[in-house]
Amino acid sequence: MKYISTRGSAPALNFEEVLLTGLASDGGLYVPEVLPRFTHEEIASWAGLSYTDLAFNVMYPFVEGSIPEMDFRDMLRDTYEESFSHKAVAPLTQLDRNEWVMELFHGPTLAFKDFALQLLGRLLDYVLEKRKEHVVILGATSGDTGSAAIEGCRRCKNVDIFILHPHNRVSDVQRKQMTTITGDNIHNLAVEGNFDDCQQMVKESFGDQSFLEGKSRLVAVNSINWARIMAQIVYYFHASLALGGPHRSVSFSVPTGNFGDIFAGYLARNMGLPINQLVVATNKNDILHRFISENKYSPEALHHTLSPSMDIMVSSNFERLLFDLYGRDGKALAELMASFKTDASVSIDDYRWKAARKLFDSFTVDDEKTCQTIKAVFDESEELLDPHTAIGVESARQCRRDASIPMVTLATAHPVKFPEAVEKSGAGVSPELPHHLSDLFEREESYTVIENSLEAVQSYVKAHGNHDKAL
Numbered sequence: 001m002k003y004i005s006t007r008g009s010a011p012a013l014n015f016e017e018v019l020l021t022g023l024a025s026d027g028g029l030y031v032p033e034v035l036p037r038f039t040h041e042e043i044a045s046w047a048g049l050s051y052t053d054l055a056f057n058v059m060y061p062f063v064e065g066s067i068p069e070m071d072f073r074d075m076l077r078d079t080y081e082e083s084f085s086h087k088a089v090a091p092l093t094q095l096d097r098n099e100w101v102m103e104l105f106h107g108p109t110l111a112f113k114d115f116a117l118q119l120l121g122r123l124l125d126y127v128l129e130k131r132k133e134h135v136v137i138l139g140a141t142s143g144d145t146g147s148a149a150i151e152g153c154r155r156c157k158n159v160d161i162f163i164l165h166p167h168n169r170v171s172d173v174q175r176k177q178m179t180t181i182t183g184d185n186i187h188n189l190a191v192e193g194n195f196d197d198c199q200q201m202v203k204e205s206f207g208d209q210s211f212l213e214g215k216s217r218l219v220a221v222n223s224i225n226w227a228r229i230m231a232q233i234v235y236y237f238h239a240s241l242a243l244g245g246p247h248r249s250v251s252f253s254v255p256t257g258n259f260g261d262i263f264a265g266y267l268a269r270n271m272g273l274p275i276n277q278l279v280v281a282t283n284k285n286d287i288l289h290r291f292i293s294e295n296k297y298s299p300e301a302l303h304h305t306l307s308p309s310m311d312i313m314v315s316s317n318f319e320r321l322l323f324d325l326y327g328r329d330g331k332a333l334a335e336l337m338a339s340f341k342t343d344a345s346v347s348i349d350d351y352r353w354k355a356a357r358k359l360f361d362s363f364t365v366d367d368e369k370t371c372q373t374i375k376a377v378f379d380e381s382e383e384l385l386d387p388h389t390a391i392g393v394e395s396a397r398q399c400r401r402d403a404s405i406p407m408v409t410l411a412t413a414h415p416v417k418f419p420e421a422v423e424k425s426g427a428g429v430s431p432e433l434p435h436h437l438s439d440l441f442e443r444e445e446s447y448t449v450i451e452n453s454l455e456a457v458q459s460y461v462k463a464h465g466n467h468d469k470a471l
């Protein structure tokens with residue numbers, strides 16, 4: 001399997017190389033040159049498989065040629081059978097007739113990020129050990145990616161991990177999940193800015209790595225890394241098969257920020273899974289909703305909401321969708337992205353936008369409605385939603401095209417991570433931290449507050465990495 005850049009001029013890479021990359025050298029994002037496609041019969045034959053075996057079938061075509069089959073199977077077994085606390089890995093809970101949530105929060109850090117980052121840690125360990133290479137992981141988080149990346153990669157022998165989070169803009173639980181994991185290769189930086197600032201610094205650092213003076217290279221843990229998206233495709237197949245797919249279509253509503261999780265659903269559909277509708281569910285930071293509903297992609301000032309993990313304005317994976325909407329013409333997309341850089345706003349040809357609208361709908365939910373939804377769903381079904389999932393459920397209810405088709409909202413985080421929203425909702429319950437995190441608030445934290453400056457961040461990384469530790 002080869003991977004190509006959305007901007008058309010970076011070299012094509014194999015899986016191992018793409019795993020060890022962030023942005024492509026031309027500023028684009030890597031995507032498979034040819035997406036694997038499964039027949040209806042093949043997908044139907046996967047009914048009843050364990051999550052691990054399903055994950056193997058869906059993902060192996062992406063890694064083939066880089067990771068031997070047995071090694072990949074071992075990694076998947078270790079990931080999904082050892083690290084997740086629910087036997088079903090991603091259980092489905094029914095809210096109403098044909099209305100479901102898929103709980104993606106039974107991994108160690110209680111968010112959907114564990115599905116990919118638990119695997120990514122194992123993949124990195126495997127590949128770096130083989131290559132005798134030491135790398136620097138540089139990631140940005142609005143709260144969930146950070147802890148999942150640290151948890152997933154902390155046992156990797158050959159990495160230094162630097163995670164940037166917006167200072168005072170993640171929940172206390174999220175911050176403590178990141179900052180209480182200590183180790184001389186783990187560095188949490190609280191940036192005096194917002195998530196977009198953190199993400200921008202990460203992307204600029206990937207674009208020019210000269211600050212590392214050739215001693216190491218950067219690897220991404222955000223969804224700009226293809227391996228993140230790849231692992232997130234699997235649970236769409238899992239949900240569909242559990243609900244009668246591929247013999248019937250299923251729709252999904254996805255709480256969206258960086259567009260990675262919903263892009264994985266879009267790929268599942270292109271790989272042959274019958275998906276009727278994908279709902280882009282946003283909070284007040286509704287740039288993606290404005291694109292889907294008005295064909296206008298234009299960043300505005302970032303709002304701080306009760307769903308902080310989606311306080312994102314510049315949405316990384318949107319470019320991967322645009323690449324397809326532009327007929328996979330890298331040159332045309334590079335021009336479009338250049339015009340976006342100049343004009344800070346983009347609209348695409350009407351026929352391209354209408355092609356996207358065939359599959360995608362969107363909705364935006366404010367804090368008040370988020371709280372109302374948490375309470376209403378708890379009263380109806382005793383399922384306590386986190387604020388991001390509540391946005392997904394409300395958006396699904398607003399945008400649903402066909403009530404006879406099952407609608408699955410991705411429950412992207414456990415409510416215990418967001419006590420403020422749960423309390424404000426008036427649901428009258430306060431979820432408890434699971435056993436492995438029960439003493440989280442007594443654990444000692446370690447992080448560095450740092451100014452919102454690329455130079456300051458890069459100097460920190462340079463000074464604190466074990467860059468001479470090449471094996």
Ligand SMILES: Cc1ncc(COP(=O)(O)O)c(C=O)c1O
Binds near residue numbers: 388
């Ligand atoms: C809990 C939660 N829900 C939803 C999202 C949005 O996912 P994506 O960025 O893949 O759109 C995130 C993070 O981005 C998140 O942490």
Ligand SMILES: N[C@@H](CCOP(=O)(O)O)C(=O)O
Binds near residue numbers: 140143223257260
């Ligand atoms: N919501 C994320 C933001 C980063 O998104 P990613 O999927 O690109 O890593 C977070 O919680 O950190």
